[in-house]
Amino acid sequence: MALSAGLLAVTTLVVTASGAGGAAASPSGDAKGGKTSAPVLPARFTQQKVQWTACGADVTPKAVPGAECGWVKVPVDYAAPDGQTVKLRVSRVQAKDPSHRLGSLLFNPGGPGAGGAADVADGNWQAGAQARARYDLVGFDPRGTAGSGQIKCPDGVAQEPENPPRTEAEAKKAFDDGARRARSCQRASGAVLAHMDSVSVARDMDVLRTVLGDAKLNYTGYSYGTFIGQQYMKLFPGKVGRMVLDSVVNPAADMRQVARLDVKTSDDAVRRYAQNLVARGDHRLGATTEQILQRLTTFAKKLDRKPLRGADGQEFTNATLSTYLGMAASGEASWQRLTPALASALHGDVTALDRLDAEAAGESGGGKKPTPQEEQTEENESLSMSAVLCLDSPSAPKSPKEMLDTADAFARQSPLFGRTYAWQMIDCATWPIAPTGAAGPVKASGAAPVLLVSYTDDQLTPLANARAVHRQLDHSSLLVRKGQGHGAYASEHPSPCTDRAVDRYLVGGKLPDKTVNCSR
Numbered sequence: 007m008a009l010s011a012g013l014l015a016v017t018t019l020v021v022t023a024s025g026a027g028g029a030a031a032s033p034s035g036d037a038k039g040g041k042t043s044a045p046v047l048p049a050r051f052t053q054q055k056v057q058w059t060a061c062g063a064d065v066t067p068k069a070v071p072g073a074e075c076g077w078v079k080v081p082v083d084y085a086a087p088d089g090q091t092v093k094l095r096v097s098r099v100q101a102k103d104p105s106h107r108l109g110s111l112l113f114n115p116g117g118p119g120a121g122g123a124a125d126v127a128d129g130n131w132q133a134g135a136q137a138r139a140r141y142d143l144v145g146f147d148p149r150g151t152a153g154s155g156q157i158k159c160p161d162g163v164a165q166e167p168e169n170p171p172r173t174e175a176e177a178k179k180a181f182d183d184g185a186r187r188a189r190s191c192q193r194a195s196g197a198v199l200a201h202m203d204s205v206s207v208a209r210d211m212d213v214l215r216t217v218l219g220d221a222k223l224n225y226t227g228y229s230y231g232t233f234i235g236q237q238y239m240k241l242f243p244g245k246v247g248r249m250v251l252d253s254v255v256n257p258a259a260d261m262r263q264v265a266r267l268d269v270k271t272s273d274d275a276v277r278r279y280a281q282n283l284v285a286r287g288d289h290r291l292g293a294t295t296e297q298i299l300q301r302l303t304t305f306a307k308k309l310d311r312k313p314l315r316g317a318d319g320q321e322f323t324n325a326t327l328s329t330y331l332g333m334a335a336s337g338e339a340s341w342q343r344l345t346p347a348l349a350s351a352l353h354g355d356v357t358a359l360d361r362l363d364a365e366a367a368g369e370s371g372g373g374k375k376p377t378p379q380e381e382q383t384e385e386n387e388s389l390s391m392s393a394v395l396c397l398d399s400p401s402a403p404k405s406p407k408e409m410l411d412t413a414d415a416f417a418r419q420s421p422l423f424g425r426t427y428a429w430q431m432i433d434c435a436t437w438p439i440a441p442t443g444a445a446g447p448v449k450a451s452g453a454a455p456v457l458l459v460s461y462t463d464d465q466l467t468p469l470a471n472a473r474a475v476h477r478q479l480d481h482s483s484l485l486v487r488k489g490q491g492h493g494a495y496a497s498e499h500p501s502p503c504t505d506r507a508v509d510r511y512l513v514g515g516k517l518p519d520k521t522v523n524c525s526r
Contacts, residue, residue, distance in 0.1 A: 044084045044209075051087065052216050054079060061097055061127045065153060070129040074098045078217050080149070080210045082197050090197050094210060095153030096146045097127040103139040108513065109247075110218045111141035112211060114148070116229030116253070118204070118398075119390030121145075121152025121383075133226065133496050136509035141224065146214060148207045148234075150198050151390045152383065157199055159191035163392045164436050166429040169313075169323045170413060177406030180429075184436030191389070192438045200439050202390065203397040204230075208237040212245060222247030222454075224512070228493050229253045229467055232458075233398075236475070239450035246450070248512050252459040252495050254472040260401040260445035261431060262412070269420045269427050271465060272332060276302070276422065279334040279341055290349040302331070305352055306421045317357040325426045327351075330359050392433040400441040402434035409435055447478035455481035457511050457518075459504065463490040476521070483517040487524045501526055 061075040078094045081087040101107040113122050113131055125131040126145030132138055147154040164184030171177040192199055211234070215223045224247040227235040232251035239246050259267065280298040283291060292298035306324045313321040330347070333340040347358035396402070403409040409429070416424030434441075450456075456479065460472035469486065476484045487494040487504045494501065495508045503524035510516050 045087055047081070047084075047087050047213070051080060051213055054217055056096065056217060058098060065095065065097060066124045066128040069127045070099060072099055073127040073129075074100075075123065075127060078146075078214055080213050082149075082201050084206060084209050092149050092155045092198055094146050094149065094214070095121070095123045096144060096214065097123040098145075099126055099129075099132075099143045101138075101140055101142050106140055107142065108140045109142070109220045109222075109224055110144045110215075111137060111512065112214060112223065112225045113143060113145050114225070114227040114231030114234055116227070116231040117151070117387060117391055118148070118230040118234075118394035119151050119387040121147035121154070121387075123147045123153055131496065134505040134509040134512075136506075137512040140513050142218075144214070144218065146210075148390075149210060150195070150202045150393060151386060155198060156382075156386050157191065157202070157389055157393055158194035159187065159389045160194055161187045161190045163187055163191065163389055164433045166325075166426060166432055168325060169321065170325055170425045170429045171406075171410065174406050174410060177410050180432060181406050181409070181436055184432050185438070188433070188436050188438045191393070195393075199393055200397075202393040203442050204234050204237045204394060205241065205442070207234050208241055211238055212242055215245065220247070221245075224248045226250040226252065226495070226512075230255055230394075232467075232475075233257055235456075236448040236450070239453045239456070239479075240448050243450050243453035246453040246456070248454070248515060249456040250459060250495060250508055250512065251456060251475070253464055253467040253492050254458050254460055254475050255467055256471040256474045258445055258447040258474065258478065261395070261399040261434065262401045263445070265427050265431060266416070266419065267468070269416060269423045271468060272328075272334075272423045272427075273420050275465060276331055276334045279344075282338070282341065283345065288345065290345055291352065301352060302348075303421045314354065314356050317360040322356045322359075324421075326356075326359075328423045328426045330362065331422055333362075392437070396434035396437035397439065397441050398443040399434065399445070400443055401445070402431040402437075403428075404435060448475075449478060449480050451480050453481065455483065455517055457508065458482055458484045459494050459508065460484070460486055461491045461494050462486060462488050464492050465490075466492045483511075483519065484521045485518055485524065486521065488526065 056076040056078060058074040058076045061069040061073045065075050075095065075097045078096055079091050080094060082090040082092050111133060113126055115122050115125055115131065122145035126143050133141065133143055149155065150157040164187055167180055171180055211223060223238060223245055225235055232253065233255040235249055235251050236257055277295065277299065280291070280295045283298065284295050292301050306327055309322065309324040309327055313323045316322045333344050343362060347362050350358040403412045413425045413428035416428040418424070458472045458476055460469045462469055472484055476482050485504060485507055487501050491497065494504050496505060501524055503526060507518050507522065507524065
């Protein structure tokens with residue numbers, strides 16, 4: 007499913023749960039529905055020992071010195087802990103200053119569906135310098151992903167059609183195909199597919215906390231990892247230690263609300279692109295911002311009525327155009343090449359847009375064939391994303407007619423992106439397992455204060471998400487890094503201000519003011 011994973015999030019319906027040590031989690035004011043409690047976990051889970059060994063090539067072919075890997079066993083279904091189990095792949099790089107070690111810092115990169123064991127083992131994620139010195143960095147692959155018992159979908163999962171259906175017959179055909187693929191996933195993956203939800207992952211994290219010997223969970227989660235972190239806060243408020251949630255997902259928004267926000271975010275990006283052209287005196291697409299937007303909208307509607315042909319002879323539709331316009335959301339670096347291609351397209355020649363694909367592939371090393379392991383990782387992340395999101399959110403359209411009506415409503419909101427984004431919910435619309443989630447804010451009453459982090463311009467998880475969650479949580483601070491990006495702390499292009507503030511919190515427990523800004 008191509009919909010921005012960092013945005014697609016909803017809270018799950020869990021009221022009371024067992025802590026990994028066997029005690030029930032504190033009742034939460036976030037709970038909805040009737041109160042239930044999971045059985046106390048047997049000692050074979052809570053008292054297991056990780057057998058740490060050197061990380062093998064199955065985790066990463068380029069482990070950093072001292073990286074260790076192991077396994078932690080958890081129940082597939084926490085309501086039936088004596089049933090089937092799944093082994094979680096975990097990795098660890100021990101604190102550089104062991105005499106002043108503070109404990110473990112658990113890491114999740116988001117996705118959902120992305121594994122974290124390799125990122126820690128190969129040094130792709132290292133935290134800030136101060137935190138790295140004082141914590142053992144621990145990565146894990148969530149259940150059903152990467153090294154932790156990958157789910158299997160022999161026929162893949164439903165993807166949005168290249169040309170979104172307009173009739174009920176076309177929509178029914180897409181639904182039938184999606185349902186067939188989803189049933190194949192269910193048969194091949196077994197019991198774990200019904201327990202890929204984020205609440206189960208949050209419970210797994212509490213088992214990890216106990217096994218690692220930490221009284222509280224110290225955690226850094228990015229993107230969808232912030233949603234998992236909020237689920238942990240909801241389930242185990244008394245076990246929350248120092249928690250950093252970077253590039254924040256808002257659990258109060260359901261799938262359709264998030265899809266609409268995706269549409270607005272993309273429309274806003276195209277508007278900024280048009281404004282930039284006008285400010286630079288580039289009138290190839292129009293003399294004013296509104297004229298540029300009107301020309302693009304008119305072109306999109308014409309493509310709806312009569313698609314053009316690309317260089318490969320394939321139809322060039324409104325949906326194809328929306329894919330290329332998505333380049334506007336990727337930042338200014340892509341604008342220079344996008345403009346002449348769009349100018350040609352507005353005059354009826356879309357072949358220049360096709361050439362953008364080849365240029366982008368060449369610059370990104372697209373000519374280099376991925377390794378079998380890389381291909382498998384990418385495929386598993388895509389499958390896992392659907393498996394998680396479709397359990398976490400109950401709001402996807404459930405019939406061909408409802409999907410068509412939803413797509414029409416989205417298209418009225420945005421002729422450029424609406425219909426395509428609506429059909430990106432097709433995987434969850436045809437998923438064979440009923441969702442267990444419901445949208446709603448997380449207050450985390452009784453939890454220790456946490457630190458939220460965001461860029462000012464994040465196309466995947468907008469700053470508005472972090473501000474909303476800051477209002478929802480009982481105790482939090484918000485650190486805003488100026489600029490465009492996704493993942494502001496310990497990033498590839500580090501911000502000394504951001505890293506110092508986060509490390510000060512992780513190491514010393516000192517939160518910044520309620521809201522603080524880092525200009526660089």
